[in-house]
Amino acid sequence: MQGFRLIPAMVTLLLHGLVAAVLLIGLPGISDSQELKPKPVVIQAKLVIDKVPPSRAKPAPPAKPKPAPKPKPVVKPKPEVKPKPAPKPKPKPKPAPKPKGPTAEEIRQKKAAEKAAEEAKQRALQEQIRKQQQEELAAALASEDAALEEAELVSSYEDLIAQLVVNNWSRPPSARNGMSVTVAIRTLPTGEIISASVVKGSGNEAFDQSALRAVKGLGEIAELGELAQQNRAAYERKFRHFQFKFEPTDLRR
Numbered sequence: 001m002q003g004f005r006l007i008p009a010m011v012t013l014l015l016h017g018l019v020a021a022v023l024l025i026g027l028p029g030i031s032d033s034q035e036l037k038p039k040p041v042v043i044q045a046k047l048v049i050d051k052v053p054p055s056r057a058k059p060a061p062p063a064k065p066k067p068a069p070k071p072k073p074v075v076k077p078k079p080e081v082k083p084k085p086a087p088k089p090k091p092k093p094k095p096a097p098k099p100k101g102p103t104a105e106e107i108r109q110k111k112a113a114e115k116a117a118e119e120a121k122q123r124a125l126q127e128q129i130r131k132q133q134q135e136e137l138a139a140a141l142a143s144e145d146a147a148l149e150e151a152e153l154v155s156s157y158e159d160l161i162a163q164l165v166v167n168n169w170s171r172p173p174s175a176r177n178g179m180s181v182t183v184a185i186r187t188l189p190t191g192e193i194i195s196a197s198v199v200k201g202s203g204n205e206a207f208d209q210s211a212l213r214a215v216k217g218l219g220e221i222a223e224l225g226e227l228a229q230q231n232r233a234a235y236e237r238k239f240r241h242f243q244f245k246f247e248p249t250d251l252r253r
Contacts (some may be wrong), residue, residue, distance in 0.1 A: 153231070154238045160223055165246055169214035172206040179204055180247035181211045187239060189232070191225030193218060199243060211246040 102110070182200035187193055196215045201208045228235040 150234055150238070153234055157223065157227065157239065158244070161221060161244055162246070164218055164221065165211070165214045165244070166248060168217045169248070170210055172210045174204055174206045175210070175248070177249070179207050180245055181208045182243050182245045183212060183215050184241070184243050185215060186241050187221065187224055189225065189228035189235065191221045191223065191228070193220060214246075215244065
């Protein structure tokens with residue numbers, strides 16, 4: 001670019017130098033005697049200004065390419081784990097066909113099992129019988145004990161009633177030793193006598209009626225009321241309705 005600018009300036013300087021040399025030296029063939037009036041030389045000079053082309057900017061050095069960014073590691077999707085197919089069950093070996101009919105061993109085992117079951121049944125039956133006998137014996141003993149106790153209780157109350165009747169009895173003149181009369185008596189749980197009647201006479205009307213009056217004259221046997229409260233079952237069985245045999249022992253022969 002600078003070389004192009006110097007060419008017009010050099011041309012201009014060269015022309016000015018030639019004009020100055022002609023003026024000083026003169027043209028060849030012209031004598032010095034001849035005076036030449038110097039004619040004004042009009043030099044038309046044009047200043048040619050060569051348009052300097054716009055300076056071209058130095059091309060910028062190519063920019064160093066930026067290092068390419070490191071590619072991000074591509075996360076590969078985890079392969080979908082497909083469930084393993086369940087192993088097909090192995091076909092069970094077919095059992096060997098059983099022989100028709102029981103074998104000798106099976107027959108022996110069956111007989112042994114039947115025998116054991118029968119023996120167990122017999123043992124259970126014997127045990128049941130033994131327990132039943134024990135229970136019956138215990139019940140009989142308990143019943144016997146209860147019967148003895150009740151018999152003693154009844155006997156004591158019969159003696160008490162006999163003594164009460166004797167104490168309330170008026171002896172008739174015709175009464176003799178060995179006479180006896182049986183009187184049926186009905187009472188309430190309070191001990192009150194509600195009825196009395198002769199069920200078996202002595203053969204002596206005066207004696208029988210005297211015994212009946214003695215029983216009715218008691219009106220109430222308080223001891224029977226106490227018994228009904230303490231042992232209602234014994235009272236109901238023996239003294240709700242009972243027969244009393246009146247047989248005095250101190251009569252005349």
